[in-house]
Amino acid sequence: MSTNDFPLRRRQLLAGSASALAASGLATFTRGASAQTARPFPPNLEWKDPANFIVHNARELETKRSAFGTSAITPAERLFVRANLPTPDPSIVADRDAWTVSIEGVRNPRTLSIRELKAIGIETTTSVLQCSGNGRGFFPSKPTGAQWTVGASGCVVWSGVPIRYLVDALGGLDAGVQFITGTGGEKLPEGVDPLSVVVERSVPLRALPDALLAWEMNGAPLPLIHGGPLRLIAPGFQGINNVKYIKRLAFSATESKARIQQLGYRMAPLGGKADPSQPSVYEMGLNSWVNGPGADGAPVKAGTVWVHGVAFSGGTPIRKVEVSTNGGRDWLEGNFIGPDLGRFAWRQFALPVKMAPGTYQVTSRATDASGAVQVENRVENLSGYNNTSWRDHIVAVTVA
Amino acid sequence: MSTNDFPLRRRQLLAGSASALAASGLATFTRGASAQTARPFPPNLEWKDPANFIVHNARELETKRSAFGTSAITPAERLFVRANLPTPDPSIVADRDAWTVSIEGVRNPRTLSIRELKAIGIETTTSVLQCSGNGRGFFPSKPTGAQWTVGASGCVVWSGVPIRYLVDALGGLDAGVQFITGTGGEKLPEGVDPLSVVVERSVPLRALPDALLAWEMNGAPLPLIHGGPLRLIAPGFQGINNVKYIKRLAFSATESKARIQQLGYRMAPLGGKADPSQPSVYEMGLNSWVNGPGADGAPVKAGTVWVHGVAFSGGTPIRKVEVSTNGGRDWLEGNFIGPDLGRFAWRQFALPVKMAPGTYQVTSRATDASGAVQVENRVENLSGYNNTSWRDHIVAVTVA
Structure with a gap:
């Protein structure tokens, strides 16, 4: 461990x-x-x-x-x-x-x-x-x-x-x-x-x-x-x-x-130490991220690009996923693709985006059925748990 | 081929x-x-x-x-x-x-x-x-x-x-x-x-x-x-x-x-030969079968046994699956388990059955959303296509 x-x-x-x-x-x-x-x-x-x-x-x-x-x-x-x-x-x-x-x-x-x-x-x-x-x-x-x-x-x-x-x-x-x-x-x-x-x-x-x-x-x-x-x-x-x-x-x-x-898996404060009074790591937070194209440095050609990724939560169905190609300034609504495997599974989403040559900050943001929206920023904690920040999940995609 | x-x-x-x-x-x-x-x-x-x-x-x-x-x-x-x-x-x-x-x-x-x-x-x-x-x-x-x-x-x-x-x-x-x-x-x-x-x-x-x-x-x-x-x-x-x-x-x-x-994949008559006027092998027929327990000779202990299997069709959703343990004389309705992956996927079903020691002829029979029922007997044809017979799919299960 x-x-x-x-x-x-x-x-x-x-x-x-x-x-x-x-x-x-x-x-x-x-x-x-x-x-x-x-x-x-x-x-x-x-x-x-x-x-x-x-x-x-x-x-x-x-x-x-x-x-x-x-x-x-x-x-x-x-x-x-x-x-x-x-x-x-x-x-x-x-x-x-x-x-x-x-x-x-x-x-x-x-x-x-x-x-x-x-x-x-x-x-x-x-x-x-x-x-x-x-x-x-x-x-x-x-x-x-x-x-x-x-x-x-x-x-x-x-x-x-x-x-x-x-x-x-x-x-x-x-x-x-x-x-x-x-x-x-x-x-x-x-x-x-x-x-x-x-x-x-x-x-x-x-x-x-x-x-x-x-x-x-x-x-x-x-x-x-x-x-x-x-x-x-x-x-x-x-x-x-x-x-x-x-x-x-x-x-x-x-x-x-x-x-x-x-003591393990507690949401302890930064600079502090774990103790049993702190929240334990239980349900997963509302989360999503983009998996492609362009992840891990894969080359991307200019034109229409299908941005795709996954969205999930700790059990509340996902209602909507938005995609941004400029680091969160503007958002476009994505489409769910594939079967819905239930509220504990992730949903795949995809969205066609026209991209000219350049560098893009691509990310996604999920909304669940209760109306809750995926957070922009992580909640700082001692052990680095529960990171659902759409900002942290940005992929820098270079389109040639 | x-x-x-x-x-x-x-x-x-x-x-x-x-x-x-x-x-x-x-x-x-x-x-x-x-x-x-x-x-x-x-x-x-x-x-x-x-x-x-x-x-x-x-x-x-x-x-x-x-x-x-x-x-x-x-x-x-x-x-x-x-x-x-x-x-x-x-x-x-x-x-x-x-x-x-x-x-x-x-x-x-x-x-x-x-x-x-x-x-x-x-x-x-x-x-x-x-x-x-x-x-x-x-x-x-x-x-x-x-x-x-x-x-x-x-x-x-x-x-x-x-x-x-x-x-x-x-x-x-x-x-x-x-x-x-x-x-x-x-x-x-x-x-x-x-x-x-x-x-x-x-x-x-x-x-x-x-x-x-x-x-x-x-x-x-x-x-x-x-x-x-x-x-x-x-x-x-x-x-x-x-x-x-x-x-x-x-x-x-x-x-x-x-x-x-x-000439290939035609529903040619037994004893005849294939020709282009015969139906081609296209959509799958309404089908189901039991996969366990007791398939491939696996031992089964007396008591409550969960009979399980799969049901599917060429695109019409499956409405019901029945299970028989006596070769089709009596039928019990099974329960669908797991996610519904859409009308082209198979549905898994399972049903608890009390079994005393003995031998059982276990099979299943699907009904689709149109009310069509899986056939008892295969349609004979030259090349052995499209076999959806629940009788052919019987598993002999020995319970000890």
């Missing part, structure tokens, strides 16, 4: 657990490693085409803006990678149906295999998966962590059992439940307090109606790197809340005591 | 062009090769996981029923393969935007590069891609050609330029146009009449409002084996009409003179 997500990590390293972390592979997540210049493509991810990614480090791969295309979905081989802990051994996907998850905080708590989950129900949902720190690279404060631009995101189709079916099957929720807490099944390093490293996140109970335990992504068994065999999907919520390798699902009255919940 | 698609192929081979065909690789498409027992996975397709396919021969790979899952889409790496001619050299996808297609039958005919097409417009459509001979393996008459069960099909997202935009950009259609004729850019063998081998198909002008020239599939550049860099997509029409490597798009008053149009 990058230090930004765990502001105390560096101090903890200095306090003596460095060797345990190094043994576990965790040490490679420190800022030093992330800033190194040699960034080999991770050998276990060779099924993803390196040409489509910006390699921040072995566990943080960003999809290039030019690799998104104009289809409604992001194929697995182009989907960004962000792992908080070392990837579990591939043996956990050898017999997927045998993976178990324990359910707590219901009338009849029990442990179920994926095989048993498949008898409880099936639903399919499309949602944007996005790292909470997507857009961090635009923060002038240079928060620690991967310097994502816009590509720590993708729109994918999940299939699994609705958690509300599971709750019904197990007799209903215990009294007083306020949170859904998911615990990841990664192997934790020895010699450190498990609560200091475990990926355990609590989301408010409002996530329940749409949440899944998913075993399939984009029509194939969920890849190991993306949380297979089983992942908690909380549509509309930032990536970290979608716990991979889920081993325990607890309906609880209080939030997890894990550091990743208490 | 398999002999069923070209009933005269064998005679033609005997007539002396066998050596030219052998040199071109075409000879491997004859029935002898298709029936051989050793079926190595094609080395150029290793990016598809062999475990998900039935290998009919090097250019005909069928997706296993159990590999479809329950998401709305079929990922590229699980999509069936059916090639009429040897795959073009990969050099044609080295600079995709440079590929050109000539447009004829419009006021201002001209040749355009993909780069130029991208300036004319972008749209995204989801459609079922299905080999016209899907389900041929169930015909007792054993028509020649790959003995597909249900897996010569998939549901994919295409992105490209709407052909109606292209027509507008080039001044409109010539007078008297009745057909859209697409010509594939495969290299043809020397020494044979080009019209006897070229993949050139004409579809009626009614395909125009929905047709695309597509450069993207499922969010990535169209793979070579699936027709990249550019493919004609006629949503709702059987696979053969979706011409790969399209080099020429002609709006014409008459159908193509190519054998594949005149």
